[in-house]
Amino acid sequence: MTVMRKPVVAGNWKMYKCGDEAAMLAEAVARGASPLSPSVDTVICPPFPALVRVAGVLRSGSVALGAQNMHWENEGAYTGEVAPPMLVDAGCRYVILGHSERRTCFHETDQIVNRKTHAAMAAGLVPIVCVGETLEERETGKTRKVIETQVAGSLKGIGTDLSGIIVAYEPVWAIGTGLTATPEQAQEVHAFIRICLEKIDNRAAAQKTRILYGGSVKPANAGDLFRQPDIDGGLIGGAALDAETFLAVVKAAVV
Ligand code: 13P
Numbered sequence: 001m002t003v004m005r006k007p008v009v010a011g012n013w014k015m016y017k018c019g020d021e022a023a024m025l026a027e028a029v030a031r032g033a034s035p036l037s038p039s040v041d042t043v044i045c046p047p048f049p050a051l052v053r054v055a056g057v058l059r060s061g062s063v064a065l066g067a068q069n070m071h072w073e074n075e076g077a078y079t080g081e082v083a084p085p086m087l088v089d090a091g092c093r094y095v096i097l098g099h100s101e102r103r104t105c106f107h108e109t110d111q112i113v114n115r116k117t118h119a120a121m122a123a124g125l126v127p128i129v130c131v132g133e134t135l136e137e138r139e140t141g142k143t144r145k146v147i148e149t150q151v152a153g154s155l156k157g158i159g160t161d162l163s164g165i166i167v168a169y170e171p172v173w174a175i176g177t178g179l180t181a182t183p184e185q186a187q188e189v190h191a192f193i194r195i196c197l198e199k200i201d202n203r204a205a206a207q208k209t210r211i212l213y214g215g216s217v218k219p220a221n222a223g224d225l226f227r228q229p230d231i232d233g234g235l236i237g238g239a240a241l242d243a244e245t246f247l248a249v250v251k252a253a254v255v
Pocket of ligand 1: 215
């Protein structure tokens, strides 16, 4: 039986856009995404200081708000950190966790990502859990091993809640480089991630879990990627910073 999974396209604004610029971009995305909302879930993830302002712009509900990171504790003496309930209070429904930039620049391990994933779910947020291999790992034939370790480690103990999460496959070598995995390369890893999910939970839950591709997605390549059977949308960096370009990617996810 084929399971229908509603596609998701999430824009990761990284450390770009604040103030009026953020509000204007969010407004334009919301306007364009509104007629597409029955067929695709659109999410935008601005930097922390822009969340509350953007939440106000997204009040109509056609586009959901997400954050790019969070701490796993609900409060405490953690200077510079942001807690899950604070994101909920700001209007977030999603949170990106374990992005490769967090893993590389801020030393986040699978264990940390796992704590954050549990905390996000406890707070009622949908975690978008990122995994992906480096170029060296791909070239030395370690892709599957790396992905399996990251998926199992990041989702340890999630059990039957699995369909409440989103996994994003972002090959590190494809992020911000203009190099995209071919649709076949991406599909192969997505299908493998689904097998890893089956091992964690069960086949039915793995079939329901949405797996996004990220890494130099743009309007020109989005359609071919999103048509692959195990690719359920995208996590978009650079192309999410311009409303017209991002909306073209969102449209490409409409089946
Ligand atoms: P680019 O789309 O800029 O390659 O970034 C991908 C990404 O890291 C999204 O999280």
